[in-house]
Amino acid sequence: xxxxxxxxxxxxxxxxxxxxxxxxxxxxxxxxxxxxxxxxxxxxxxxxxxxxxxxxxxxxx
Amino acid sequence: xxxxxxxxxxxxxxxxxxxxxxxxxxxxxxxxxxxxxxxxxxxxxxxxxxxxxxxxxxxxxxxxxxxxxxxxxxxxxxxxxxxxxxxxxxxxxxxxxxxxxxxxxxxxxxxxxxxxxxxxxxxxxxxxxxxxxxxxxxxxxxxxxxxxxxxxxxxxxxxxxxxxxxxxxxxxxxxxxxxxxxxxxxxxxxxxxxxxxxxxxxxxxxxxxxxxxxxxxxxxxxxxxxxxxxxxxxxxxxxxxxxxxxxxxxxxxxxxxxxxxxxxxxxxxxxxxxxxxxxxxxxxxxxxxxxxxxxxxxxxxxxxxxxxxx
Numbered sequence: 001x002x003x004x005x006x007x008x009x010x011x012x013x014x015x016x017x018x019x020x021x022x023x024x025x026x027x028x029x030x031x032x033x034x035x036x037x038x039x040x041x042x043x044x045x046x047x048x049x050x051x052x053x054x055x056x057x058x059x060x061x
Numbered sequence: 062x063x064x065x066x067x068x069x070x071x072x073x074x075x076x077x078x079x080x081x082x083x084x085x086x087x088x089x090x091x092x093x094x095x096x097x098x099x100x101x102x103x104x105x106x107x108x109x110x111x112x113x114x115x116x117x118x119x120x121x122x123x124x125x126x127x128x129x130x131x132x133x134x135x136x137x138x139x140x141x142x143x144x145x146x147x148x149x150x151x152x153x154x155x156x157x158x159x160x161x162x163x164x165x166x167x168x169x170x171x172x173x174x175x176x177x178x179x180x181x182x183x184x185x186x187x188x189x190x191x192x193x194x195x196x197x198x199x200x201x202x203x204x205x206x207x208x209x210x211x212x213x214x215x216x217x218x219x220x221x222x223x224x225x226x227x228x229x230x231x232x233x234x235x236x237x238x239x240x241x242x243x244x245x246x247x248x249x250x251x252x253x254x255x256x257x258x259x260x261x262x263x264x265x266x267x268x269x270x271x272x273x274x275x276x277x278x279x280x281x282x283x284x285x286x287x288x289x290x291x292x293x294x295x296x297x298x299x300x301x302x303x304x305x306x307x308x309x310x311x312x313x314x315x316x317x318x319x320x321x322x323x324x325x326x327x328x329x330x331x332x333x334x335x336x337x338x339x340x341x342x343x344x345x346x347x348x349x350x351x352x353x354x355x356x357x358x359x360x361x362x363x364x365x366x367x368x369x370x371x
Contacts, residue, residue, distance in 0.1 A: 012075045019076030030113060034176050037109045 074157075078147045082130055082158050083123030083165075090350065091122040091218045097354040098222025098237055101300040101361045106177075106226050113176035114225040118218055121169035121185045125214070127162035128193035131155050133201075139263040142256060162193070177225035184224055188217040202264075205271040212245030213238075219354070236295040237357075243288040244350055247281045247320060251343040254278075254323070255336035274328045281342075285320035289313040292353065302360030303370055305353075312349050319345055 003010075095118045099111055106114070130137065130148055134155050137143035147153035166189050174182035196211035204210075219237040224230060253260060253269045254277060260267040268277045292313050296306040319342035326338060363369050 009073055012073055016074070016076045016079075019079075030116065031172075033109050034113050037107050041107060 074152045078152045081147050082127040084126035088119050088123055092119045094354055095218040095222035097358050098219030099226050101357050102223045102226035104227050117169045117173040118221050120165050121189055124162050124165035125189040125192040127158045129197045131158035132197045136263040140259040142259055178228050181221050181225040184221045188214055205266050205268045208249045209246050212242050216241035233298050233300045236298055239291045243291050247284045248346040250277050250281050251339050254339045278324045282320045282324040285317050304359045305356040308356035316349055
């Protein structure tokens with residue numbers, strides 16, 4: 001059965017849920033923005049990937 | 062299944078009650094000083110990285126505030142100034158504050174390490190530990206020097222901001238730390254003078270309770286004097302400048318005059334005008350810190366524009 005009468009308590013719970021959602025959503029945005037900045041600032045990355053990389057060997061010499 | 066649910070304390074917490082656990086007013090000072098520390102550093106950081114650094118320093122400060130409220134629940138209940146806080150007023154349960162405090166501490170330290178560097182994250186972790194354990198659990202209830210040593214916790218944010226940008230501690234960072242460190246005792250003792258019965262009832266050994274008002278008035282004067290050379294050294298350092306120098310002289314002079322008038326009064330006079338001078342100096346001390354760090358920011362801007370003198 002659906003609740004037909006709302007109480008002041010319900011609005012407080014709604015406020016809490018909205019607040020937590022916004023905080024979590026904000027954290028996701030912050031982490032995403034930080035990742036974009038870190039990745040673009042580091043520049044192109046060449047790492048070990050199980051095959052011979054002549055470019056890396058040339059650089060090492 | 063029961064048909065009714067009893068909410069302990071009679072009132073379920075709203076989102077704002079959890080925000081109040083993080084001491085937003087203290088947080089504003091932390092955000093501002095950390096922001097200045099980060100901005101006056103010689104190495105610039107990407108705006109997003111800078112924003113993240115300030116955000117996680119602020120969350121770390123808030124976390125230590127929640128841990129402090131969890132531990133000090135019994136004192137807060139007795140003192141008039143703190144009786145309205147979320148835990149003593151029954152809106153949030155003590156264990157919730159502990160859980161939020163621990164979770165946010167972990168989150169802020171890890172995220173600061175990922176966004177800036179390990180040194181800054183280490184300093185933040187130490188600050189939270191210092192405020193929650195060294196100050197709240199140990200010093201606050203055991204020595205009248207509680208706020209002198211405990212003030213270090215509030216002094217770390219600009220240093221963390223600086224380290225987040227540069228990766229290491231330097232003279233300038235230490236001077237910013239010292240400015241807040243020397244400023245904290247006269248600021249809190251001015252408050253304690255007109256809150257005496259509060260600390261007395263809660264059995265907190267503030268200087269006003271253990272050594273009386275006259276000794277506290279002397280201490281305020283001495284610390285305000287000691288603050289002057291620190292403020293001057295900061296103005297003459299590489300992050301200072303003409304604006305900071307003028308601010309240092311004017312603000313310190315003004316603060317000293319306030320401390321002098323507190324020193325010249327006795328409790329009888331203070332009671333008769335309801336601690337008007339003490340309240341005025343307390344309010345001015347907040348302005349002192351905002352304006353002093355604001356002056357550093359103005360000088361940093363002048364340097365960026367090429368108008369720096371030193």
